[in-house]
Amino acid sequence: MGRADAPYHLPVMVDRVVEWLRPLDGSIIVDATFGGGGHSAALLDALPRARVVALDRDPDAAMAAARLGPRIAFHRSDFRHLQAVLTEEGLDDLDGAVFDLGVSSHQLDVGERGFSYRRPGPLDMRMGPDASLTADEVVNTWSEHDLADVIRRYGEERFAARIAAAVVRARPIADTAQLADVVAGAVPARARDHGHPARRTFQGIRIAVNDELAALTDGLDVALRLLRPGGRIVVISYHSLEDRITKRRFAAGATDCVCPPDFPICVCGRSAELRLLTRKVERPSAAEVTANPRARSARLRAAEKV
Ligand SMILES: C[S@@+](CC[C@H](N)C(=O)[O-])C[C@H]1O[C@@H](n2cnc3c(N)ncnc32)[C@H](O)[C@@H]1O
Incomplete structure (x- = not known):
């Protein structure tokens, strides 16, 4: 019921993702939501010495990974299990991560997956068989x-x-x-x-x-914990609930002291673990939205581990 000629997914804000992660050439980048691999492919192209560890809950995503060559390792996994995936790869930590949330065009276009209100299909909507x-x-x-x-x-x-x-x-x-x-x-x-x-x-x-919102909360926590100092994380959300979780998690990580405001001196001793790279959320250009209407609601935030 999907269109045989339709691309798996057109990556959203791909140039911005590459720009934020470009300083990490020669390192390990996690694509937590591989989908059709558009972000992974662009990163492998632009960062010729980087390796990508890619995850997706959806077994269909494995199809695209096979085409991207030896610098990428694909794992069919929820990004909540990032630590176990890295252990399988013999890695303790990571240098960069991209989370491009929500569903892929492929998932929406294949009626049998049950995600689409425009195509008849069973009432399914599971991103992967683990749900x-x-x-x-x-x-x-x-x-x-x-x-x-x-x-x-x-x-x-x-x-x-x-x-x-x-x-x-x-x-x-x-x-x-x-x-x-x-x-x-x-x-x-x-x-x-x-x-x-x-x-x-x-x-x-x-x-x-x-269980997307709990997965995001857990996934961000794991990725930020495993990110090396100087490492970067980029998150693209498609609705305000996802963006709010990301914004709050980044803001909490970028906060030094959490003592009540009436304390004369700091007693918590906390120092920020993150530096915000995007003060305000980034949006796709008008040209991108015209070329790819599914980019319309995208909001990108990026941060660096200190
Ligand atoms: C917007 S698409 C990603 C598209 C991809 N960046 C590209 O360029 O083709 C989102 C993907 O994230 C996957 N996904 C959503 N939640 C996930 C989770 N908790 N763990 C792993 N993958 C997840 C979906 O199955 C879907 O394939």
Whole structure:
């Protein structure tokens, strides 16, 4: 059901990723979200002495890795398990990391994966076979309250309660096409001005199925712990929930003293572990968004270990 001629994924803000990681030639760079390998390929090209350790939860991502030659090692793994992956590679730490979050175009384009509100497919939405939950369980078995909570919190959908009630009334829901129809019917016509009315609901369910926000929190912690002094990390997020986690984690790492403001002297003795490379979030250029509309919501942050 995917388009046979479609590229696996067009990498987003690839020049910015390369620029932030360029000083790390000759070292080990982790591509935590390999996908179609666009960022890895650009890094291998621009940094001729670097090696890449690539991870992805999705077994389909292995296809692209085979083409990139001997300087890359691919592991089908959740980036939460980065330490175990590095140990398997005989490494104790890393010099650079890129996290390009969310789903790939390939995952959205293949209807059978169940991510798309535009293509019929099973209610699946698992990024990899390691996920213990499927969209079918969330949609057809969760309580109306829990369903509304996921759609509201992870989909940032203001009509979550109406949508959850409509889904529960329509059970059993057979596939993504029926789910998209039920959601569209529950969103008032006056609110249907920004994209497909099921976009936020699908996002919310997908985040719950893959436990994406907890994975990001854990993945950033592991990567920052293993990053060598002078090492750099780049994170590209696609919605405000991911970006908030990244922003707060970087800000916490870049903070020296955490004593209450009314303490006359510092008693915590803490010193910052990070230096922010991007003071403000970076966005893709208008030209990139025109060429690749899926880049539209991208926000990039970069930091350096001190
Ligand atoms: C936006 S795509 C990455 C595209 C890639 N940078 C490229 O240029 O082709 C995001 C990828 O991250 C993977 N992913 C998401 N969460 C993950 C996690 N916790 N661990 C490992 N991979 C993950 C997805 O399976 C997907 O392939």
